[in-house]
Amino acid sequence: MRCGDFRQTYAADMAIFETSFARRLLLLFFAVLLVVPAFASSFWLDVLNRILIAVVAATGLNILTGFTGQISLGNAAFLAVGAYTTAVLAGRLGLPFPVVIPVAGVVTALVGMVFGVPSLRLKGLYLAVATLAAHFVIEFTITHWESMTGGVNGISVPAAQLGPLVLEGDRRLYYLALPLTAGLLLFAKNLFRTKVGKAFVAIRDQDISAEVMGVHVFRYKLLSFGVSSFYVGVAGALLGYQARIISPENFPITLAIDYLGMIIIGGMGSILGSIFGAVFITLLPELLRLAVGPLSSSFPQLTTLFASLKMGVFGLAIVLFLVFEPDGMAARWHTIKNYWKLYPFSY
Amino acid sequence: MTAMRNLLLALAALGLSSARAEAQEIKVGGLFDLTGITSDVGKPYAQGAQDAVAWVNEHGGVNGKKIKLIAVDYGYKIPEAVSAYKRMVGDEKVIMINGWGTGDTLALKEFVNKDQIPYFSASFAGDLTDPSKTPYNFFCAPSYSDELRAWLSWVKEDWKGKGNAKVAFFYGDNPYGKAPMEAGRRFAKENGIDVVDEEIVPGNFQDATSQLLNMKQKGAEYAYINVTTTGVSLILKGAKALGLTTKFGSNPYGFSEQLPLVAKEAAEGVTGVVPHVPWGENVPGMKAMMDFHKAHHPNDTHDAMYVRGWTYVMVWSEALRRADKAGNLTGPGVKAAAETLRDFDTGGLTSHLTYTPTDHRPTTKTKVYMVKGGKLVFVKEYEMPRRADWLGL
Numbered sequence: 001m002r003c004g005d006f007r008q009t010y011a012a013d014m015a016i017f018e019t020s021f022a023r024r025l026l027l028l029f030f031a032v033l034l035v036v037p038a039f040a041s042s043f044w045l046d047v048l049n050r051i052l053i054a055v056v057a058a059t060g061l062n063i064l065t066g067f068t069g070q071i072s073l074g075n076a077a078f079l080a081v082g083a084y085t086t087a088v089l090a091g092r093l094g095l096p097f098p099v100v101i102p103v104a105g106v107v108t109a110l111v112g113m114v115f116g117v118p119s120l121r122l123k124g125l126y127l128a129v130a131t132l133a134a135h136f137v138i139e140f141t142i143t144h145w146e147s148m149t150g151g152v153n154g155i156s157v158p159a160a161q162l163g164p165l166v167l168e169g170d171r172r173l174y175y176l177a178l179p180l181t182a183g184l185l186l187f188a189k190n191l192f193r194t195k196v197g198k199a200f201v202a203i204r205d206q207d208i209s210a211e212v213m214g215v216h217v218f219r220y221k222l223l224s225f226g227v228s229s230f231y232v233g234v235a236g237a238l239l240g241y242q243a244r245i246i247s248p249e250n251f252p253i254t255l256a257i258d259y260l261g262m263i264i265i266g267g268m269g270s271i272l273g274s275i276f277g278a279v280f281i282t283l284l285p286e287l288l289r290l291a292v293g294p295l296s297s298s299f300p301q302l303t304t305l306f307a308s309l310k311m312g313v314f315g316l317a318i319v320l321f322l323v324f325e326p327d328g329m330a331a332r333w334h335t336i337k338n339y340w341k342l343y344p345f346s347y
Numbered sequence: 348m349t350a351m352r353n354l355l356l357a358l359a360a361l362g363l364s365s366a367r368a369e370a371q372e373i374k375v376g377g378l379f380d381l382t383g384i385t386s387d388v389g390k391p392y393a394q395g396a397q398d399a400v401a402w403v404n405e406h407g408g409v410n411g412k413k414i415k416l417i418a419v420d421y422g423y424k425i426p427e428a429v430s431a432y433k434r435m436v437g438d439e440k441v442i443m444i445n446g447w448g449t450g451d452t453l454a455l456k457e458f459v460n461k462d463q464i465p466y467f468s469a470s471f472a473g474d475l476t477d478p479s480k481t482p483y484n485f486f487c488a489p490s491y492s493d494e495l496r497a498w499l500s501w502v503k504e505d506w507k508g509k510g511n512a513k514v515a516f517f518y519g520d521n522p523y524g525k526a527p528m529e530a531g532r533r534f535a536k537e538n539g540i541d542v543v544d545e546e547i548v549p550g551n552f553q554d555a556t557s558q559l560l561n562m563k564q565k566g567a568e569y570a571y572i573n574v575t576t577t578g579v580s581l582i583l584k585g586a587k588a589l590g591l592t593t594k595f596g597s598n599p600y601g602f603s604e605q606l607p608l609v610a611k612e613a614a615e616g617v618t619g620v621v622p623h624v625p626w627g628e629n630v631p632g633m634k635a636m637m638d639f640h641k642a643h644h645p646n647d648t649h650d651a652m653y654v655r656g657w658t659y660v661m662v663w664s665e666a667l668r669r670a671d672k673a674g675n676l677t678g679p680g681v682k683a684a685a686e687t688l689r690d691f692d693t694g695g696l697t698s699h700l701t702y703t704p705t706d707h708r709p710t711t712k713t714k715v716y717m718v719k720g721g722k723l724v725f726v727k728e729y730e731m732p733r734r735a736d737w738l739g740l
Contacts (some may be wrong), residue, residue: 041437041438042434042436042437042438043437043438045437046430046433046437143520152450152521152522152525153522153525154425154450154454170433243426244429244457244458245425245429245454245455245457247450247454249424249425249450250425250426306382
């Protein structure tokens with residue numbers, strides 16, 4: 001039983017997993033995730049893939065908003081950039097996914113950095129409006145650049161492929177999305193143990209102090225936009241491969257709000273929070289749908305109410321979290337964990 | 348009490364596995380729009396289709412087998428439609444689908460082709476009529492393109508002035524709105540009608556004054572509106588407020604008994620294409636609908652959209668019947684059975700329908716109606732030739 005800190009080396013202090021038990025538990029969880037598709041129905045596989053995509057995108061947004069303190073409403077548009085890059089690279093040029101996904105990430109990172117330039121001068125609400133402009137500029141471009149994007153009719157994306165290997169359907173795509181998500185999460189977790197990550201956090205906490213300490217604020221803000229957009233771009237690539245047909249309707253402004261909701265509910269400035277938030281927000285409408293579905297035969301008006309019900313529950317969840325757990329589900333998770341760690345001697 | 352018991356049963360069903368299917372049941376997917384931008388016409392259509400399935404099941408089903416319609420509201424959103432499609436085909440194992448909008452039907456066309464799922468869409472987009480490209484797509488009406496051609500033919504006959512008639516097109520910035528426009532432009536050019544203006548309206552608009560003023564400036568004498576009833580009535584009211592003399596025409600999703608009710612006197616003299624007869628029309632196929640109506644919901648009011656949903660089920664349930672008789676109740680079986688329909692009569696609910704393996708234009712006859720005294724009055728029927736270069740346009 002542990003009832004105190006017994007760290008004797010710097011390495012132990014820096015360790016991601018405090019005990020080998022935690023590491024083994026995580027490996028076990030990963031192993032369980034690997035066998036899930038054998039039992040899941042198409043519906044749940046679809047949901048699982050959408051959760052993984054949301055986790056990657058929410059982590060990206062959390063790097064920018066949660067860790068660097070730069071609010072962004074442009075992430076639905078950045079997701080679109082990643083998805084459309086995938087559609088063009090995979091659909092027209094027939095490139096395999098190991099090329100397409102990183103390129104989609106890099107292209108989105110560049111676009112994200114361009115729209116991150118105003119962050120030099122703008123903060124808070126003003127930056128939110130500037131990134132909102134990014135959303136509409138990109139949406140307009142996609143809708144009207146018909147020769148490249150197919151306009152409102154959308155564009156189809158072939159299944160992810162590498163030589164003879166074709167990841168057709170959700171079951172196979174899951175095995176691409178899961179390791180990719182795990183890798184990106186590990187990278188993000190480690191990022192904040194490096195100089196770059198510390199600089200991000202310094203900017204978030206107090207940008208003037210950060211500058212006084214020698215952090216090149218603008219460079220790191222741009223870098224944060226780049227890294228964040230890279231994540232969102234990769235999520236967009238996966239979304240393209242999963243949806244197989246993308247149109248501007250896949251990337252409404254409400255999606256950007258959903259992502260902000262994910263990191264608020266999950267926990268700003270926490271990788272674990274991005275995961276919790278993404279899972280919660282993606283599952284919420286599906287669980288509501290499952291609850292409403294069987295009831296709607298007796299109460300037909302429920303089906304029509306569903307859309308507004310979903311928005312209502314989403315809004316209520318955000319308000320409740322802001323009031324009762326401003327640090328998100330990740331903070332609540334730590335509280336619970338710490339309680340049990342010292343149980344029954346929690347003094 | 349019944350509602351309470353149903354609620355308990357539903358809750359019990361929620362706990363149990365829903366995958367258990369009876370052998371004597373045919374699963375059909377239903378994608379409907381009850382909450383999206385086309386829900387004004389999507390709701391009555393969905394009710395018509397669901398009622399028709401209930402009627403078919405009450406009257407012997409498909410050779411004794413019951414149809415189970417798995418209805419999903421997708422809110423006119425393509426991603427939702429793709430998600431719902433995956434569920435229907437992957438988990439529910441439906442053998443065919445009754446779909447709705449143009450955008451989602453076009454988006455799903457590659458899926459239905461690969462999965463061999465016959466897809467009867469409420470979208471009549473001309474792109475869906477060429478079986479060499481979309482072998483599994485069907486609809487039960489003249490195509491949007493033929494409907495626009497028919498309306499333009501009416502314009503040509505109606506126009507008594509000098510020179511060419513000047514026409515404007517109003518359409519939404521979505522695949523449904525844009526579907527027949529290229530066909531319309533070409534037909535107008537071939538027939539000496541000038542398309543002087545095209546106005547794009549947003550999906551959910553409240554006011555079309557700027558578009559109408561633009562159209563007035565271009566001098567259009569006629570205008571075809573390709574949005575749903577709510578949008579059509581907004582445009583008509585706006586035009587009346589501006590005192591425009593333009594003669595408006597509407598597509599089949601903007602023209603039903605609802606239009607004069609919503610647009611009031613602004614709807615007078617407006618023409619529209621009506622592929623499925625208005626509610627209560629004196630045709631033999633209306634009797635079953637009336638009987639069902641009296642038995643189940645005598646106080647409701649219905650319109651041509653309800654009739655459309657009903658008609659669809661009459662057509663594809665016949666395809667199911669023929670596929671079942673041939674002992675091939677599968678996707679390809681239903682497709683093949685549908686392609687044996689020749690001059691199929693729905694009791695006058697729509698024109699006689701014919702599908703062949705090389706041509707999925709069910710009919711090329713379009714009825715044009717006009718609003719007179721708040722009622723829809725039949726004007727004339729136009730038949731378009733089955734030109735090879737119009738297949739898939």
